[in-house]
Amino acid sequence: MTIATPERYAQMLDAAKRGGYAYPAINVTSTQTLNAALQGFDDAQSDGIIQVSVGGSAYFSGQALHDRVTGSLAFAAFAHEVAAKYPDITVALHTDHCASQYLDEWVRPLLDHEIDQVRHGGNPAFQSHMWDGSTVPLGENLDVAEELLERSVAAHTVLEIEIGAVGGEEDGHSAAINERLYSTPADGVRVARRLGLGERGRYMAAFTFGNVHGSYKPGVVKLRPELLGEIQSAVAVEIKAGTIPRSIDDGCPDKPFALVFHGGSGSSREDIAQAVRFGVVKMNVDTDTQYAFTRAIANHIFRHYDAVLKVDGEVGSKAMYDPRSWGSEAENAMAARVVEACRQLGSTGKALR
Ligand SMILES: [Zn+2]
DSSP states (O other): OOBOOHHHHHHHHHHHHHHTOOEEEEEOSSHHHHHHHHHHHHHHTOOEEEEEOHHHHHHHTOTTTOOHHHHHHHHHHHHHHHHTTOTTOOEEEEEOOOOGGGTTTTHHHHHHHHHHHHHTTOOOSOSEEEEOOTTSOHHHHHHHHHHHHHHHHHHTOEEEEEESOOEEEETTEEEOOSGGGBOOHHHHHHHHHHHOSBTTBOEEEEEOBSOEESOOOTTSOOOOTHHHHHHHHHHHHHHHTTSSOOOOOOSOTTOOSOEEEOOOTTOOHHHHHHHHHTTEEEEEEOHHHHHHHHHHHHHHHHHTHHHHSOOTTOOOOHHHHSHHHHHHHHHHHHHHHHHHHHHHHTOTTOOOO
């Protein structure tokens, strides 16, 4: 068993918050990048999260099918099979940003499938799913979150929500870089009142604090991780005053929310450390691992172009254009970036036994 059971996932999230570290959540789009993520977590002896995006799940099913549910379940089936051979680490599977237009063709059918798995005495294929309500008003965002949280309880999965809006571009969707990049303590209180703090189901919250997807030159992105501390404190005050109940006892009364950090690629060590201190337990890394993977392929092809290609009437070298030659280099490079993410987030060597 190296894919987390629901109980083990809850333990992982609590252990990270209590221990002041976070899990890299690595986006993958193929079995190669999935294997690279597993290799990286194992090298770091870190538990972790592996996730597929709305576009990644469709891509996983093949371009002809382009089906999100098929791709997600194929990803999960492959992960369950291969991860079982890494006995020292535990990995949770997650679906990333699901905006409202994809709920009916992606996350809702997956939850239905998992509710069925649980009904038959099994564990869910995934351990958590994200609802991205950043494009709808907060009230509507929380209406949907409430419905999905109820289904998540039945599916034995954890829900991730987004409050505010992550800027930048991902999966062909882009969001403005404006004041919505910063959520507020009042948003935090509103979320806790509406969704509870555990008694109605477990969820993680991505309160935005200036996050953007993608790579930017220094100075474009202004992260304010201290905002996460202000949000946690505002809710902790309400809990102490008895106006908001809280049922999860993870030993962190001052950090009621399990937080998620989006757009982790390219962030400074200080910003990451501060965010983790304020209760971030999951940080998404996509851009940097994408680059590490492709950089290694470019390196292989530029260095061996006359072996990879048939140049000037020559026949090239089969060993050099065999996809495994550049593929294994790409996987090793991406695994190394995953190891680096574990080090940044403090999860290295912390795999739960
Ligand atoms: Zn994101």
